[in-house]
Amino acid sequence: MSALGHYIEEEGIATVAISLIRPQTENTEPPRALWVPFELGRPFGPPSDPAFQKRVILAALRLLEREDGPVLIENFPEDDPRAQPDPAWQPPFIPTAVSAGPAETLASRLETEILLLIDAHEHWIGQHGRTTVGLSGLSVSDCARYVADWLHGRVPPSLRDGFSAPLMLRFAVDDVKAYCLEAAAAGPAKPSSRQLGDWFWSGTGAGAAIHALRAAQLASEDDRLKLIAGNFMVPAARVRSAG
């Protein structure tokens, strides 16, 4: 982020920022920045494309050798090839997609889908050697159970020191999302983030359960819970209109 560039450079170390939001960088005026035309979340562009990533980082680092600043804000000229959908991608098989229904049904469906996706997720781990499930500190089935408890109208205590119950819920939701999206991307195809998001938020019971959880907690009298449910569970672009 560009403001950090000011502070660190004032302390005597040269910096170069990557910029995803050009107007923000223009306002902040860091010593040096490279604007990249990639989606939020991908400052170095496509995953599993070392040559492309290297071109991005080198274009940024080369700004350290320029003498015509401050302020330097340059543009990276290439688009992310992985932003395009892959027509060969097929989502994992989940029988009878559920997009809405009573909270109890969605809670049960969520827990079932976690089991249905085990093979696909193990395939993912075999392919990439890693999972990003882990913020909650729980297993993904325990995350699903924790989320299901909330859907059943209970308020289960936090299961980790240092987390309030609403924060525990937020990280459990994060882990469920990470697990499902990793499972969905297993295999040789290279789905775009939009393909994966369309599938998760519109084609799975897990997505429907998180939508329902958000809607239910928005009616809570706990302002902190309302804030977390409203802003930190369903991406703004995926929020369903009321009704």
Place this chain on the structure above:
Amino acid sequence: MTRLTDLPPTQAKRLAELECPDFETRPWVTGPALSQRRVAIVSSAGLVVRGEMPFRGRDPDYRVISAATKAEDLLISHISINFDRTGFQEDRNVVFPLDRLNDLANEDVIGSVAATHYSFMGATDPVQMEPHARELAGRLKRDRVDAVILPPV
């Protein structure tokens, strides 16, 4: 290709108009050729090492990420959910390009890679981050870092 015009209008407006501090200086530090620089990553993606405390809300401090941290032990705990995480799930270098820095060092394009890297959580008010960033600069100097790349998320 994704630009602000691809985001929901309210999100795009909020991001473009985020307030930033009114900086009174225009710092500009020069240094040796890139091939002699020691480079560190200071991310604002809310990165944490697995098992450590994630960023909670808008914590203004930073987390320490050793260069020896395994790819499977790096997680994103940024407060915002309005950005793609699937790229990072597949390849940490999309957000945290440590392998690419190592490539560049092996090719003698840069001098070396820092022993330690860092992450803030970028949705925090920069004014709250300032004392932590200045303290971090001291750590970077002790690691002989003379070039910092600042990736957002």
